[in-house]
Amino acid sequence: xxxxxxxxxxxxxxxxxxxxxxxxxxxxxxxxxxxxxxxxxxxxxxxxxxxxxxxxxxxxxxxxxxxxxxxxxxxxxxxxxxxxxxxxxxxxxxxxxxxxxxxxxxxxxxxxxxxxxxxxxxxxxxxxxxxxxxxxxxxxxxxxxxxxxxxxxxxxxxxxxxxxxxxxxxxxxxxxxxxxxxxxxxxxxxxxxxxxxxxxxxxxxxxxxxxxxxxxxxxxxxxxxxxxxxxxxxxxxxxxxxxxxxxxxxxxxxxxxxxxxxxxxxxxxxxxxxxxxxxxxxxxxxxxxxxxxxxxxxxxxxxxxxxxxxxxxxxxxxxxxxxxxxxxxxxxxxxxxxxxxxxxxxxxxxxxxxxxxxxxxxxxxxxxxxxxxxxxxxxxxxxxxxxxxxxx
Numbered sequence: 001x002x003x004x005x006x007x008x009x010x011x012x013x014x015x016x017x018x019x020x021x022x023x024x025x026x027x028x029x030x031x032x033x034x035x036x037x038x039x040x041x042x043x044x045x046x047x048x049x050x051x052x053x054x055x056x057x058x059x060x061x062x063x064x065x066x067x068x069x070x071x072x073x074x075x076x077x078x079x080x081x082x083x084x085x086x087x088x089x090x091x092x093x094x095x096x097x098x099x100x101x102x103x104x105x106x107x108x109x110x111x112x113x114x115x116x117x118x119x120x121x122x123x124x125x126x127x128x129x130x131x132x133x134x135x136x137x138x139x140x141x142x143x144x145x146x147x148x149x150x151x152x153x154x155x156x157x158x159x160x161x162x163x164x165x166x167x168x169x170x171x172x173x174x175x176x177x178x179x180x181x182x183x184x185x186x187x188x189x190x191x192x193x194x195x196x197x198x199x200x201x202x203x204x205x206x207x208x209x210x211x212x213x214x215x216x217x218x219x220x221x222x223x224x225x226x227x228x229x230x231x232x233x234x235x236x237x238x239x240x241x242x243x244x245x246x247x248x249x250x251x252x253x254x255x256x257x258x259x260x261x262x263x264x265x266x267x268x269x270x271x272x273x274x275x276x277x278x279x280x281x282x283x284x285x286x287x288x289x290x291x292x293x294x295x296x297x298x299x300x301x302x303x304x305x306x307x308x309x310x311x312x313x314x315x316x317x318x319x320x321x322x323x324x325x326x327x328x329x330x331x332x333x334x335x336x337x338x339x340x341x342x343x344x345x346x347x348x349x350x351x352x353x354x355x356x357x358x359x360x361x362x363x364x365x366x367x368x369x370x371x372x373x374x375x376x377x378x379x380x381x382x383x384x385x386x387x388x389x390x391x392x
Contacts, residue, residue, distance in 0.1 A: 012129050013138050015189035016122065017145030022182035023085060024146050027111070028153025028259075029175040030095050032252030033161070033168055034104070035235040059109050060348060063116025068124065068341025072334065077125035078192050084118025085186055087111075089179035096172035120340035127328040127336055128193055133274060135328055139321040140270020144263045147316075149178075151259035154252030213339055216330035221346050223282070223381065224323050228350040230289055230377035231316075232358040232370075234258065237296070237309050240367050244302040257306050258313035265317025270325070278322045285318030286381040293375035297368045308371075 067084070071077045091114060094107035130138040153175075160171045234255060241254045273281055288311055295308035324340075331339030361370040 009134065009138055009141060010129050012190050013126060013141060015185060016126065017142045019085065019182045019186045019190070020142055020146035021149035021152075022178045022185065023088065024149030025153040025156065026089070026092060026175045026177075026179035026182070028150045028252070028255055029157045029160075029178075030092070030153075030172055031235075032154035032157045032238075032255045033171065034095070035238045035251070037104075037168055060112035060116035060119065060344070062345055062348065063113050064120040064344035064348070065338075065341035067117045068120030068337035068339070068344075071121040071124060071337035076192060077121035077128065077337065078186075078190060080121040081118045081125065081190075082183065082186055084114045084116070084121075085179075085183045086114070087117060088114030089176065089183050090114075092176045092179055093173065095175075096169045116344075119344060120337050123324055123328075123340045124337040125190075125192065126324075127333075132329065135325045136270040136272075136274035136278075136321070137267070138270070139324045139328075140267040140273075143270070143317075143321040143324075144267040147259045147263035147266060151256045151263065153178075154255040154259075157252045158250060209335065209338065210342070213331050213335060213342065217327065217339055217343075220323065220326045220330055221343055224343065224347050225350045226377060226381040227286065227289070227319065227323075228347045229354050229357075230293065230374045230381065231312075232351070232354040232374065234312075236358055236362065236367075236370065237312065239362070240296055240299075240371075241302065241305050241309070243367065244299065244305045246302055246305075254306075254309055257309045258316070261310050261313030262316045265314055266321050269318055270321045273322055273325065278326060281318055282322055283382060285315050285322070286378050288318060289315040289378040290375050290382065293371045293378060297371035297375065 067080050071080050074080075088111050091107060091110040094103065094110065098104045098107060126138050126142060127135060157171050160174060161168070164170050237258065238251050238254045242251060246253065269281060292308050292311035292315055295304060295311060299305045299308055327339055327343050328336060357373070358370050361373060
């Protein structure tokens, strides 16, 4: 079994990794500058930032529900993935054209619709392409490559900001290029397995289909929901660093630090989970999130803030790929797209609440209270995992 875990992954998995990498380069070139662009350049409040971020991600999550269900009914994942990545690429110019927070919200909404269309079918396609014994490695590799793009994007954004005298809008225009490359790689190099074209069932959004997902699946959803309450948008990490003295040009460094750690840990953690199981690693991931929130709450300066950001990235590497493997393992194969759609819908709605709460706490009581609240939710997650382990 261990040998199979380390076997070479299919070319389609590697190609999907590059698609994620390129699209994240594009997205993070924009996202790394967006919080300070919204609050500083456009004059919006932190509460408005939280609302925009939460609405954007919730939109993606609702769309994932329907695209996942549709991919199960079609028996095909790739056409929806192409549509979603293509739409996200087409929306990038809206950020460069934005003259106010309303236009930014519109751009984020459109971009996240594209993310929603592609998300559940792509995640289900990963499970379709590999046997269960390699899924930790497969999801870990895709997550690592996705996250490499997430720190290359901010680095490129910083380089371009320095090269073009802080011209934020030009950086947003240039972000179109890697997005177009991502769509091209997906179209040319990713192939679905034949079995995916022959659906055994045609699921619906009804009680029977939701019940068929199984109790194990709903347990994963509950666990991820608690984690999401503790893990609000990374935009608040950027604002925390800015408050500690990090300037606009170097604001993307926050995402670089977080995502370097995330990328370096996700694939090894996935491979390790194929060998030793997921529960202990997930519990450790929750504990790291508690530590990250506490460091960010009490950080006396920029160095300590960046330490908290690094711990946040380690938490992501320990948990996000593993949760995806848990969803794939718990749901029936014929309902896998629906399962990822439901999972993302629920966690997306929780993220909307978490971002609204974080923005409100930040505006009313300051950053320390915001991160202490996150630590409290993460601690509840640790306790819940221990309780579940004792029951088993």
